[in-house]
Amino acid sequence: MLKKVFASLAIFLLAGCASNPDDVAKALAKSRATAINNKAPYNKIGEYQVMKAQAREKTVEITILYGGGGKVAPSVAAKNAAVNYCRNEELTPLFDEGLNYRILIMDMRGRTMVEQPVYAEYCQSLAK
Numbered sequence: 811m812l813k814k815v816f817a818s819l820a821i822f823l824l825a826g827c828a829s830n831p832d833d834v835a836k837a838l839a840k841s842r843a844t845a846i847n848n849k850a851p852y853n854k855i856g857e858y859q860v861m862k863a864q865a866r867e868k869t870v871e872i873t874i875l876y877g878g879g880g881k882v883a884p885s886v887a888a889k890n891a892a893v894n895y896c897r898n899e900e901l902t903p904l905f906d907e908g909l910n911y912r913i914l915i916m917d918m919r920g921r922t923m924v925e926q927p928v929y930a931e932y933c934q935s936l937a938k
Contacts, residue, residue, distance in 0.1 A: 831907070832867075832908065834907050834908065835868035835907055835909050836865070836867060836868055838904055838908075839866070839867065839868055839869055839910075840865040843863040846863035846870070847863050847864075850863070857876055857878060857880035858875070858877075858887060858915070859874065860872060860874050861873045861874065868908050868909060868910055869910040870910070871911075871912045872911060873916060874913065874914065874915045874916065875915075875916055876915050876917055876918075876923060884923045884924045885924050888915055888924040888925075889926065891926070892911075892913060893936060895911055895928045895933075896932070896933035896936050902933070905928075910928065910929040911927070911928040911929070912925060912926070912927050913925070
């Protein structure tokens with residue numbers, strides 16, 4: 811409950827400071843990327859490790875390193891992460907403000923294996 815209050819308060823404050831909805835989403839993306847980076851790199855989960863996040867306009871791009879040989883394929887891991895983001899009560903109001911995520915899973919050589927966008931319409935399509 812407290813997380814919802816803080817998320818709503820952050821949206822309200824950012825909305826008051828921003829001149830248009832895109833400015834709100836850009837500010838949210840920067841804030842979320844900073845919060846993720848403050849804890850990165852994260853501990854490994856299986857063969858996956860969140861390495862960094864960066865804001866690109868209204869999108870938070872999260873880079874995950876895949877070590878290979880895991881039981882969960884990168885495409886499945888990315889889809890599962892997207893579903894979890896869509897169901898996260900803290901993130902749901904942020905999607906409504908125009909914030910997007912892009913989950914990038916990279917191999918050990920830095921090549922993109924999977925790119926999974928997560929945005930309000932995508933989340934709404936999961937609910938159907």
